[in-house]
Amino acid sequence: MARYTPSEIEAKWQEAWEKTEAFKALRTADKPKYYVLEMFPYPSGRIHIGHVRNYTMGDVIARYKKANGFNVLHPMGFDAFGMPAENAAMASGGHPKDWTYDNIDDMVAQMKPLGFGLDWSRMFATCDPEYYGRQQALFLDMLEAGLVYRKNAVVNWDPVDMTVLANEQVIDGKGWRSGAEVERRELTQWFFKISDMAEELLDAIDTLDDWPAKVKLMQANWIGKSRGLQFSFSLIDGPEGHDRVEVYTTRPDTLMGASFVGISPDHPLAKQLEKDNADLAAFNAECRKGGTTEEALEKAEKKGFDTGLRVRHPFDTAWELPVYVANFILMDYGTGAIFGCPAHDQRDLDFARKYSLSVVSTYVPEAGEDSFTPPEDGGEAYVPPKTEKVRYVKGFAGDEVQTGNEGVETAIDFCEASGVGQGVTKFRLRDWGLSRQRYWGCPIPVVHCDDCGVVSEKKENLPVELPYDEDGKPIDFSIPGNPLDRHPSWRNTTCPSCGKPALRETDTMDTFVDSSWYFARFTSPDAETPTRMEDAEYWMNVDQYIGGIEHAILHLLYSRFFARAMHITGHLPAKCAEPFNALFTQGMVTHAIYQTKDDKGRPVYHLPEDVDLETKTVKATGESIEIVPSAKMSKSKKNVVDPVNIIAEYGADTARWFVLSDSPPERDVEWTAAGAEAAYKHLSRVWSLSEKIADMVPDTPGQGDEDLLRAMHKTIFEVTQGVESFGFNAAIAKLYAFTNTLAKSTAGQAVKSEAIKALAQLMAPMTPHLAEDIWAMQGGDGLIVNAPWPVADEQFLVEDTVTLPIQVNGKRRGEIEVAKDLPKDEVEKAALSVDAVQRALDGATPKKVIVVPGRIVNVVV
C-alpha cells in the first residue's frame, strides 16, 4: 500500500501551480476582483510559526475566493526599513542593506515551500529604491498640498552616546547601551497634519462595518474627541508678558471646586520663571529627565513646585489659587495648563493631599448613599460616569440634579454667556512626527539652502538614494548617531532652486510611512508613479485585511490618513478613503517556556529540543525543569518554534492544517508538537481513505448512499459558512466529523468518490497539496485550484424531526423527538408526558410551559 508522502506531492503540485501561473493576479472584465492582504512581515531572517498562521488564513480566503470566481490579488512583500538592521550592523559589522536583503532571501526560501497562493511577481521591499523613491514623490506632493510641516518636538536624548533613542531603547529611564539617564530634548522635526483629519477619521469609523468593534473603539478613544471649556485665569503680578494662564478643561462643571492651577514644566510661563529661580530650574530639569512615553510620564510620581504666583478665580476676584508647575501636565495636550479639582480627580486629590491644598466637592451622589465618604473627609475622589445623575452642591449652571454631561454643557453655556470662556472641541490625536535621526529609512527628499531655506528635491532627481559607502569606505555603524550626518559627499549637494551649495536633510522617515501605502503599491508595483490610477481603480480597496491586534491603532490609523492624503494628491481614487473594507485581527502563537534557575535564582531558558518532557528534565544535565505554559514566543526565552523543522518532518499541509485547527483565529494559539503529529496522522488517514476509494470497482453498489450525501451537503454548507466567517477551527472540526462518517460509510463507489472529492475541495484552501493529490486520484477535472467551490444542495439540508430538550425550572430533565412542525400544544403535551419530567415535577402543577419551536421546552413550576 502506498503512503502519504508530503515531500513528494507538495513539490509536485507547487510546480503545477507555478507552470499554470495559477496565482497571477489578472485584470479581466469578465470577473469581479477580490484583494486579500496579510500585513507584510519585517525581514528578521526567520519565519515564525505566527507568520505561518497569518499567511495561511489569508491563503484560505484567497483560494476560496478564487474557487468562487473572483480575480484574486494576494501579494507579499517586506517592511524592510527599521532599527534591527542598524542594530545588527552595530553588533556584528556588515551593512544594514546586505543584512536586510540576505534576510529577505532566507525568508522567501522558507515561505515558498508552504505553498501559499501568492502572486510573487508583485513582491517588493520598502527599502527598494523603486519603492522609497515613489514614497519621496508622495511626500513632496503632500508637502505641496500643505499636509506636511516642521515644528519642534521632544525626543529621548542619550547624553553619553549623544544620540536620539527610540522608546524601546529607554529602559527605566536610562539609555540601553550607555546606561545614562535619558533627557527629553527638543528638535525641529517633520510632521504630517493628521490632526486636521481628526474629525473625519473619527466619523468614518462608523462606516467600517466589517472591522472588529474593539479596533474601532480603540481608534475612537485614541482620536479622543472631547468637549470642554477654554478660559483664562488672570495672573496676579506675573512676570512681564504673562498676565493670564490659559487653561482647557473637560470638567468646567467642577470650577467651584478648583484648588490650584497646574502648568507643564515646558509651559512658556514655567520657562520664563525658571530664568530667575534656580530651584524651579532644577525642578524643571528633573521633570525633563526620563523617557518621553505616555506610560513613563503617567506612572512617574506626581510632583509639583509652588511658583508662589497666584491667579484669581474667574467667578470671584477675591478667590486666589496657587500656581504649581507639575510634572504630569503635558505641553502637547490642551494648553499645557489645567486647574485641579481634587474632589473629582484622583490624581488631583493625591496632589492636593501631598501639598496640603483645599478639597471641595462640587457634586455628591444623587441619593445620599450610606457608604459614600466625601473626599474632604478622607474618601476617594468621587468620579462617577458622566452619564450618571449627581447632585450639584456647588453648581453654578443648570439643575441641581443632572448628569455630568448635562453639567458640562450647562457650565459651558453659562461661561460663554458671561464672557468667561468658550466651548471648545479638542482631540487627543497629535500630529504624526515622521522624522527619525537614523540611517536605515527613507530619506526625506529636501535640501536646506542658506538663501532659499527648505527646498524640495526635484522629482526627476528622485530617488534620493541612501549612500552605501562613505568615500569608497564602508559606512561605520559602530559610532552612535546617524551616519548620514557625517557623510560629507552625500550630505553636500546643490540647492534645487538656486544651484548654490546646500545640505541635504539627514532625517529619514518613520517606518510607519513605508507601511501606510504598500497596499496601494501592490496594485501596480512597477509603476513609475506611486500608483497607476486604472490599477488602483480596479484592485482597491483591500477586501480583506488580516494582521495582528498590536496594529489596531497606529498602523491602521496612519494608513487611513495616507489613503485620504493620496486621494488629495491624486494618487488614489476617492473610493479609497477607507482602504480596508474588512479587517480581521488574529491572535499570537504561544509556546511553553522550559526553565531552570541558576545559583542566583535567575531563570535559565532551554530550547524545546533540549528538554525531555517525559521526565521533565534537561537532556544534557538531568536538571528538572519548570514549565511555564502559553507564553508569547520570544527568542530570549527560547520558546520560538521554527516552522521549517515542522515542514521538513510533516510537510506544509500539516503545518497549515494545525495552525488553523483547534484555536479560533482571533485568539492566541498554543503550539504543541503533539498537535502537529495529530494533524499529520489525520491527513495521512484522509489520503489513505482516498486511495481505498480509488481502488474500488467502479459502480459497486452499497448501503446508505442517501445518508452519506446528506452528511456531505451538510458539511459543504457548514464549512462554507465557517470559511466565510473566519471560523476555520470550527470548519476543521466539521471536516474531522465528515471524514469519520465517510470512513465508516458503506455507501456505493460512485457516492463515496463524490464524497471524497467534495472533502478534498473543502480542504483545498487549507491543505491544497493533499487536495490536489486526492483530486487527481479520483479523476477530477483539471487542477482543484481551478475547480469551482462546491454548493450545498438545499434538499439534503432539511430535517423532518427535531430533538427537543425539556427543562424543569431551567434544569434539563429529558428530551423528546418530535416532527419539526408539530404544534406547540402537542409539543407541550409530549414534553409533560416524559417520565423524568413527571418525576422532577413530583406532583406539582406547571405554572407555565415555554416552548421555543425547534429549540427547547421549559416547564416552570
Add this chain to the structure above:
RNA sequence: GCCCGCGUGGUGGAAUGGUAGACACAGGGGACUUAAAAUCCCCAGGCAGGAAUGCCGUGCCGGUUCGAGUCCGGCCGCGGGUACCA
C-alpha cells in the same frame, strides 16, 4: 496610570440568550500482532453510586431573565496598545 481584549475538563477548544464540554490532544481499556510500531473500536468534567440517577460546575461576587459561558455592574488574573519596536 490610561485605553482595548481575554479567562470553559488533565490540554487546545465547541456552544444565533435555549441540552455546557462538539471536534481534537494527552490518558485508560480492548482488538489485530510472536512482540512492538502503525491502525481500528470503546471509555472519559468533578463528587456520590454497582447502576439508574442525583448534586456541583464556564476566574470571583452580585444582578436581569422562564432560562446566562453568552447580557449588565463590581472585583481578581493574564495579554495587546500607550504616538521613535514592527
